[in-house]
Amino acid sequence: MRTGMLALALGLLCLGFLPALPSVGWLLVLLVVGLGTLCSRAWPLGVCLLGFCWACGSAQLALNDRLARELDGRTLWLEGRVVGLPTQSVRGVRFELEQAVSRRAALPARLQLSWFDGPPVVAGERWRLAVTLKRPRGLLNPHGPDREASLLARRIGATGSVKAGELLQPVSGGWRERLRQRLLAVDAQGREAALAALVLGDGSGLPRADWQALQATGTVHLLVISGQHIGLAAGLLYGLVAGLARWGAWPRRWPWLPWACGSAMAAALGYGWLAGFGVPVQRACLMLAVVLLWRLRFRHLGSAVPLLLALCAVLLVEPLASLLPGFWLSFAAVAVLIYCFAHRLGGWRPWQAWTRAQWVIAIGLMPAMLALGLPISLSAPLANLVAVPWISVVVLPLALLGTLLLPVAGVGEALLWLAGGALDLLFRLLAWLAQLQPAWVAQPLPLLAWLLVGCGALLLLLPRGVPLRGLGALMLVALWSPREVLPQGQVEVLQLDVGQGLAVLLRTRNHSLLYDAGPARGDSDLGESVVLPTLRKLGVDRLQVMLISHAHADHAGGAAAVHRGLPIERVLAGEPAELPGALQAQPCGVGEGWQWDGVRFSLWQWAGAASSNDRSCVLLVEAGGERLLLAGDMESAAERAWLKAHGATPIDWLQAPHHGSRSSSTEPFIRALAPRGVLISRGQHNGFGHPHAQVIERYQRRGLAIHDTAVEGALRLRLGSHGEVEGQRGQRKFWRDPN
Structure with missing residues (x-):
């Protein structure tokens, strides 16, 4: 019996490690083989295959229930019933909708919706809503949470933001909502929310x-x-x-x-x-x-x-x-x-x-x-x-x-x-x-080091007196396995996936620099929830420089959280007086430069800028004969000023100015820089229309390799090695939407 259950569990657990689901044809073949071996001595293999087929078939049904690609980003009127407990925040309400129907298209069985500044929503109510629907996706960064996996596990086939709505059927029930309001209304010495959670x-x-x-x-x-x-x-x-x-x-x-x-x-x-x-x-x-x-x-x-x-x-x-x-x-x-x-x-x-x-x-x-x-x-x-x-x-x-x-x-x-x-x-x-004693964020371990830690933990948990038990403590030393050391003259560039914002980590052999810190709006601070945890998991325990291009919230919003969470030797900013919180920053020094581990960093800012975007502090990085330009949000006027100051100096990689806005990436600028590729940081289906179709056409006409965080997740580049950009979504998992 134990053997059969172990085999079944193994087959069911294989699902989470698949880069892609088998086709229906292969599943049928495996199903037939599994059934055929049940009456033989290889019956555990048959049980394992049946479990594997069941798991893959269930996962395929969940994938098939996702929003159709042609509806991604479209706004539809739909009707449905609210389920669960809606979550209220300062920005609005988030809730799940079941039995959603639309006259114009078939919809997934369960939707997760956000209604900014919306009215109270109660479980059991039926609503008619205008919703901009999206396929289930999420920010994707190294060693970070995988929201797509979580949404699939909860069988949520689409997310969306509500634009308008009307209540069709109120509920006289909704007892859990009424009980929640009752718990929040009692005097619990300031811990009413914790009581509701418990x-x-x-x-x-x-x-x-x-x-x-x-x-x-x-x-x-x-x-x-x-x-x-x-x-x-x-x-x-x-x-x-x-x-x-x-x-x-x-x-x-x-x-x-x-x-x-x-x-x-x-x-x-x-x-x-x-x-x-x-x-x-x-x-x-x-x-x-x-x-x-x-x-x-x-x-x-x-x-x-x-x-x-x-x-x-x-x-x-x-x-x-x-x-x-x-x-x-x-x-x-x-x-x-x-x-x-x-x-x-x-x-x-x-x-x-x-x-x-x-x-x-x-x-x-x-x-x-x-x-x-x-x-x-x-x-x-x-x-x-x-x-x-x-x-x-x-x-x-x-x-x-x-x-x-x-x-x-x-x-x-x-x-x-x-x-x-x-x-x-x-x-x-x-x-x-x-x-x-704050929590310890360990760096990801190589497989061998992780196996040593696992074996060490098992040895330590053996009863006292068992031989070699003390060896377990020695094996735990693998927790501090040294990370890869960058060669002299190279810099690792990681453009984080922070939605409609920008955060770029640059690491040389012994130094780290953060260019912008991600967005923060209302109670959502991606500096705290994405940038800071990613830095810690990558082993960055100190920043030599944090450079904030300008004071807009999508670039500077997360700076205060990063500053609280990590020691920073120096903060530079294009608009130091406008930074949020109590950040004390030095102004971007025009013409200032320094060298770390054989990598050259140079700053530039347009002195005649009239707008915040054009006051962006621009960073030029040169490593091993390769050049990267981090342009912040500078627009056409600042681009002309850059060309006037630097001439037609070619670069290899360009961070798309202003997220690919139509007001940036002008034809003379792109032609003079002649980059190999462009790195775009933006949120999918953002309300600004970034990147603009004309800008993308301009990039394509020049033959640039286009890398987009909304499509590929976080982007990684080893400047100085003359390699290519790698997107986080390139690490295939069956639940990840490739587009």
């Missing part, structure tokens, strides 16, 4: 500082309803029934074990219903059902078998779950605990088991965190040692009981007030720990 799984109201504290201390799982919360709710009722039976207070005519298992499952389903039965909750309920069934009927088969059965059951229900990091972390955590605590000789006192569980999880999940590119919290064992029992024993029972007793005047509010106070104490502790 009870309903709605973390949209949590302040950014709270999220940062949770991430830095490895305690996000406490406020995101997952297996831990479902298991706790189930465990409370299971323990109650078992305790009554042990104390002789349970009726003898009722077998206690079936009642305990049934009560636990009912509690889990009730909490899941309260939380909206999202994918993580469904997975947790399914895993719990398998565990309880095993506890009831097959207790002699050990703990690994139910874990395997739960893994297979989850993947059979939703094969795309393996595209989500939470799937791997949840199963890895359970597997680590089984590996460390099952079949051990001797017993531990409860406090010993609890403290050991924290460092076991910290070490055991390290390889998974590294593989998924997630930050590793060094304070997580200590934080969870306090936070998990505090949430489990104090906060969650008070929050759930208070929610249930809200109809009883005064009682529910009092319990929620106590729960909010307990949460406030916890958040104060987590904020202190986060400040004391």
Whole structure:
């Protein structure tokens, strides 16, 4: 049985590693081979192939349900029903729509929509909306999150922005929305949003500082309803029934074990219903059902078998779950605990088991965190040692009981007030720990180094006295594997995918420079959410220079976040007095230049500029006979001034001025520079129409290689090696839209 489940799990898990899905013909061949081997000695291979075919077929159906390419970027009137809990922010509301229909085209089954400055939207309502629809895509940067994989795993076939709408059918129900508003209205000592997250799984109201504290201390799982919360709710009722039976207070005519298992499952389903039965909750309920069934009927088969059965059951229900990091972390955590605590000789006192569980999880999940590119919290064992029992024993029972007793005047509010106070104490502790020890962002490891770390973690988790256990600590030294050292006279150029904005990282052998820091608008700061995490994952722990071309929000918006997150020796700017926040910058020095590791950097700014765009500080980089011009947003007048100052000096690569705007990239400028290629940074379907069709035609007429972040993701170039530009989307995954 174990062999069959292992084979099935292997076939189902192969999906996430495929660069492309097999064709229907090949799937039929594999299906026939799999069925044919089921009755032979090679039956595990047949089970594996059947699992593989099931996963690929499910993924293909999800891909087929994506928005048609001819509708990408078009605005349609459609009707649909709101599902889930809409997320409200200062910029508007985001929600999901099902049963969407349009008279003009067939639409995917589920849409994710944003309505900037829109009215309140409630689950269950039917709306008629004018929506600009887009195929599911997202920003794509090295070692960053893959939004396309997440959208596919949630079977969202299109995203879109609402332009106008009218409510067709209000709802008298919408009980989860009403309950959320009720929770947000109680006095919970300032922690009303955290209560809503804990009870309903709605973390949209949590302040950014709270999220940062949770991430830095490895305690996000406490406020995101997952297996831990479902298991706790189930465990409370299971323990109650078992305790009554042990104390002789349970009726003898009722077998206690079936009642305990049934009560636990009912509690889990009730909490899941309260939380909206999202994918993580469904997975947790399914895993719990398998565990309880095993506890009831097959207790002699050990703990690994139910874990395997739960893994297979989850993947059979939703094969795309393996595209989500939470799937791997949840199963890895359970597997680590089984590996460390099952079949051990001797017993531990409860406090010993609890403290050991924290460092076991910290070490055991390290390889998974590294593989998924997630930050590793060094304070997580200590934080969870306090936070998990505090949430489990104090906060969650008070929050759930208070929610249930809200109809009883005064009682529910009092319990929620106590729960909010307990949460406030916890958040104060987590904020202190986060400040004391921020999360560690490890550089991506080569495969061999990662395998060494994984083997080292497994050795360290062996029981005391096992030979070679101490070797595990030595193997963890691979965590600090040296990164590739650039040759003298070369510079690595990485134009990040930041949507409608610009951020370019330049790294020589020993120095780093950031040209612009990405956009920030409202509560969206890509300097904090994209630029800073990418720099850390690439091993950039200090910037020698941050150069902000000019003060527009799409170039300078993220500068303050980068400045807070990294030491910066020098900040230069085209408009230093106009920068956001408290940034202290020096003006762009016309004619200033320096040399790092054999690479030459030169600054230029038009002294007669009359507009912010034309005041862009321009950077010319020369390495190994290759030249790159970072032009910011300069327009035609500044381009003429550049030609007057520098003449017809050819370059190799050009960052498209002003994102390819019609007011830039003039014919004389392109002809004089004669670049090999152009790098465009812009957001897909942006409202400015960048890049303009005339500019693209101009580039094509000159034979330039055009590289576009909206099409290729982040762009990487090794200046000085005379190579080509590589786009992040060139790393093929079956869920990535190639166009």
